[in-house]
Amino acid sequence: MDVLSVRDYRNNLATYFDKAAEGERVLIRRKNVIYALVSVGNEDVSLSAEQQRQLAEMSDSVRKSWKQVKQMESGELPVKSALDFINEL
Numbered sequence: 001m002d003v004l005s006v007r008d009y010r011n012n013l014a015t016y017f018d019k020a021a022e023g024e025r026v027l028i029r030r031k032n033v034i035y036a037l038v039s040v041g042n043e044d045v046s047l048s049a050e051q052q053r054q055l056a057e058m059s060d061s062v063r064k065s066w067k068q069v070k071q072m073e074s075g076e077l078p079v080k081s082a083l084d085f086i087n088e089l
Helices: 006-011 013-021 049-073 082-088
Strands: 003-005 026-030 033-037
Touching: 003 006, 006 013, 006 026, 013 026, 013 033, 049 082
Parallel strands: 003 026
Antiparallel strands: 026 033
C-alpha cells in the first residue's frame, strides 16, 4: 500500500475519497506521521440527545416548509418568496 504525501492527497482529493468510499485504506504522510483516510458508515456515528433533538427540529421545519411550497403550488396558500421561508427557519 502506497503512502501519499499531503501535497499529492490535496491535489487529488476526489480520487482518494472515492477510493476510501470503495473500502480502500488511503494512507497519508504528514511530518513523518502516517494517517489513514477510511470511510465511516452512519452506524459508526452517534449523536448526543441534544443533537438528536436539534436534528428532529430541523427536519420538522423542513417538512413544514416543503408542505407550504406544495400548498402554494396548488393555490391553497399565497405564494411566498424564498427569503420569507429562510426567515421562518
